[in-house]
Amino acid sequence: MTLVFVETDETGQVALTSAEAVTFARTNAAALARMAGSPSEQPSGASATSGGVAQRPEGSSEEGLGVDVAVIGALTDAAGEQLASLGVGRIHHFESADLEAYSAPAWAQALVEIAPETGTVLASGTPRGMELMAHVAVRTGERIAANVVAADDEGLLRQVLGGAAFERLNLDGDLQVLTIAGHACTPEETTPTSPEVLTHSPEVAAEDLRTRVVRTEVEAADDTSGLTQARAVVGAGRGVGSQDGFDEVLELVDHLGGALGVSRVVTGLGWRPHAEQVGQTGSRITPDVYIACGISGAIQHMAGIEGAKTLIAINTDEESTMVQRADYAIIGDLHEVVGAVNEEIRNRRG
Amino acid sequence: MDILVCIKRVPDISGQITLDDSGTDIDDSGLGHTTSAHEECAVELAIQTAAATGGKVTVLTLGPAEAVEQLRAAVAVGAHDGILIEAEDPSVFAPEDIAQIIGDVIRDLAEQGQGFDLVLLGNDAADTGDFQVGIRLAYDLGYPVLTGVQALNATGGAGGGSGSSGGSTGASEAGALEARGIGPAGTEIFSLDLPAVIAVQEGGVDPRYPSITGRMKAKRARIAEYVAPEPGTGNPRLGLELPPETASAVTVLGEGPDAAGSLVDVLEEIGVIRS
Ligand SMILES: Cc1cc2nc3c(=O)[nH]c(=O)nc-3n(C[C@H](O)[C@H](O)[C@H](O)COP(=O)(O)OP(=O)(O)OC[C@H]3O[C@@H](n4cnc5c(N)ncnc54)[C@H](O)[C@@H]3O)c2cc1C
Numbered sequence: 001m002t003l004v005f006v007e008t009d010e011t012g013q014v015a016l017t018s019a020e021a022v023t024f025a026r027t028n029a030a031a032l033a034r035m036a037g038s039p040s041e042q043p044s045g046a047s048a049t050s051g052g053v054a055q056r057p058e059g060s061s062e063e064g065l066g067v068d069v070a071v072i073g074a075l076t077d078a079a080g081e082q083l084a085s086l087g088v089g090r091i092h093h094f095e096s097a098d099l100e101a102y103s104a105p106a107w108a109q110a111l112v113e114i115a116p117e118t119g120t121v122l123a124s125g126t127p128r129g130m131e132l133m134a135h136v137a138v139r140t141g142e143r144i145a146a147n148v149v150a151a152d153d154e155g156l157l158r159q160v161l162g163g164a165a166f167e168r169l170n171l172d173g174d175l176q177v178l179t180i181a182g183h184a185c186t187p188e189e190t191t192p193t194s195p196e197v198l199t200h201s202p203e204v205a206a207e208d209l210r211t212r213v214v215r216t217e218v219e220a221a222d223d224t225s226g227l228t229q230a231r232a233v234v235g236a237g238r239g240v241g242s243q244d245g246f247d248e249v250l251e252l253v254d255h256l257g258g259a260l261g262v263s264r265v266v267t268g269l270g271w272r273p274h275a276e277q278v279g280q281t282g283s284r285i286t287p288d289v290y291i292a293c294g295i296s297g298a299i300q301h302m303a304g305i306e307g308a309k310t311l312i313a314i315n316t317d318e319e320s321t322m323v324q325r326a327d328y329a330i331i332g333d334l335h336e337v338v339g340a341v342n343e344e345i346r347n348r349r350g
Numbered sequence: 351m352d353i354l355v356c357i358k359r360v361p362d363i364s365g366q367i368t369l370d371d372s373g374t375d376i377d378d379s380g381l382g383h384t385t386s387a388h389e390e391c392a393v394e395l396a397i398q399t400a401a402a403t404g405g406k407v408t409v410l411t412l413g414p415a416e417a418v419e420q421l422r423a424a425v426a427v428g429a430h431d432g433i434l435i436e437a438e439d440p441s442v443f444a445p446e447d448i449a450q451i452i453g454d455v456i457r458d459l460a461e462q463g464q465g466f467d468l469v470l471l472g473n474d475a476a477d478t479g480d481f482q483v484g485i486r487l488a489y490d491l492g493y494p495v496l497t498g499v500q501a502l503n504a505t506g507g508a509g510g511g512s513g514s515s516g517g518s519t520g521a522s523e524a525g526a527l528e529a530r531g532i533g534p535a536g537t538e539i540f541s542l543d544l545p546a547v548i549a550v551q552e553g554g555v556d557p558r559y560p561s562i563t564g565r566m567k568a569k570r571a572r573i574a575e576y577v578a579p580e581p582g583t584g585n586p587r588l589g590l591e592l593p594p595e596t597a598s599a600v601t602v603l604g605e606g607p608d609a610a611g612s613l614v615d616v617l618e619e620i621g622v623i624r625s
Pocket residue numbers: 236237238239240262263264265266277278279280281282293294295296297298299300301304314315316317320332333334335362363364386387388476
């Protein structure tokens with residue numbers, strides 16, 4: 001059985017990245033179970049057995065049997081319904097005053113309390129998922145495979161070098177600890193289950209609260225949710241030319257009701273804040289369309305836009321990686337092209 | 351506050367990469383090398399924090415002899431000295447080995463009277479992306495650990511060298527720190543006692559460029575040397591694979607402003623133009 005740590009957003013919905021992780025666990029259940037050394041198929045309603053297979057709830061659909069989830073903090077009805085539609089078997093809900101403010105060791109210890117029941121513990125490769133799984137691995141004396149993209153008969157495959165290569169590996173411990181790379185799979189609904197909710201109120205050791213969040217400040221400048229949730233993102237790179245060269249791209253952002261995303265060169269030069277950076281060390285985005293203006297397409301930038309459905313490049317260099325990887329491209333100076341695109345949109349609006 | 355920053359020499363990849371003959375590593379003979387992006391920011395944070403508290407910055411790397419270049423680059427921008435733990439091929443180590451080796455060196459230095467109030471690392475290295483050496487090191491040392499930190503503010507106590515009392519948890523005498531990082535709902539603020547381990551995320555500070563005097567200083571900087579032991583746990587890697595080459599399927603809509611109309615057609619079709 002696989003235990004997935006699930007993050008919820010401020011509206012109480014299951015985060016997209018966590019929905020990906022749950023889907024990964026369900027669709028790769030057989031391979032994960034084989035690697036964990038436990039049988040993947042169990043008769044419905046089987047009681048706890050050896051080999052790390054936990055008791056399964058009666059009445060849940062066959063498909064959902066292999067995945068339990070852990071939710072720390074508020075569990076809304078909406079999240080419960082989403083998890084049912086993602087096919088989970090049981091929801092472990094952790095509620096304790098000590099777990100309200102985030103502290104990685106305390107949260108990880110909560111997961112460790114139920115980890116021995118499982119063969120695999122995983123989370124999405126978000127900063128929080130990465131941090132928690134690292135603590136879980138140390139506390140259980142296990143290795144970790146970070147940024148996994150596939151699990152099959154040959155073992156695990158994970159992204160390295162920002163996605164430029166893949167590493168094949170096998171974890172040999174009693175418990176497999178993994179994080180799943182963003183976009184390793186698309187969230188997929190299945191026959192809904194009726195997950196049993198098990199409530200846990202763990203005791204938290206004082207030592208595990210040494211790094212508790214003391215407060216959270218929400219400022220527009222570091223809010224990346226606009227960028228990660230936008231349906232249209234206009235990307236701007238070094239080709240923009242200067243700090244004052246963003247007028248056209250910002251107007252296009254406005255026409256699309258979207259967000260501005262920039263390359264690391266742009267934040268490095270101080271033209272725009274880091275919260276707008278897209279890529280390996282910035283945000284990973286999943287818009288319907290990404291329009292990359294004056295961005296060359298370095299691997300670290302591409303790592304952030306793999307999830308874009310349609311990629312459009314505007315670049316003076318038709319040989320650039322961005323143009324080669326795009327669905328559509330216009331070859332030319334971005335100021336002229338984007339200026340003309342804005343004008344065309346204004347004209348069509350009338 | 352005396353600060354140790356652990357940095358890693360990584361290949362500078364921007365284009366196509368190839369594998370070496372063994373198939374378990376990339377061929378980096380033709381590539382340049384650099385310091386992981388998060389760690390460049392860790393060096394900058396260390397320099398600022400040490401300057402504000404009257405302390406010293408030491409940089410440490412586990413890597414081949416050539417990794418001394420990354421140590422000297424850090425000295426050139428303001429670190430004071432360096433430690434090279436020489437390992438010809440660091441890829442044979444698992445993250446748990448690396449944390450253990452760094453922990454041993456920190457304990458050895460503490461015995462010699464060189465303690466650190468704070469150990470900084472990058473969140474994850476640009477090549478392996480493991481996100482765990484800092485966390486494992488903290489457990490090994492018995493220190494509290496934070497990740498994803500972008501800004502630091504010393505809030506009390508620690509003058510330079512207070513970590514030199516021993517290296518294990520002499521927490522409250524060593525002072526306290528406020529750390530800030532980006533969480534899912536905004537900037538998260540943490541307060542923690544020293545000594546501590548902090549893994550840094552790019553974005554809070556801009557790494558500075560070396561000055562001419564910095565470069566001169568780097569040439570003369572003292573670099574202490576250790577030799578890495580045989581790997582303990584070892585790397586679980588079975589092999590490396592490259593993604594399949596995908597043929598470009600780009601539709602070039604045209605050149606220059608004349609192609610704007612076709613692009614707007616595409617955007618209308620996707621349905622992203624605000625009415
Ligand atoms: C560890 C690490 C992490 C990194 N993380 C990130 C990350 O998160 N995000 C990221 O973006 N990068 C990241 N990078 C940096 C990355 O390697 C590239 O340096 C960066 O993405 C390049 O930015 P760019 O495309 O804007 O600039 P360049 O590579 O300089 O490309 C500029 C492009 O603009 C085009 N151009 C120039 N003038 C015009 C014009 N007038 N009109 C149209 N086109 C024009 C050029 O043809 C070129 O293609 C990272 C690097 C490292 C080592």
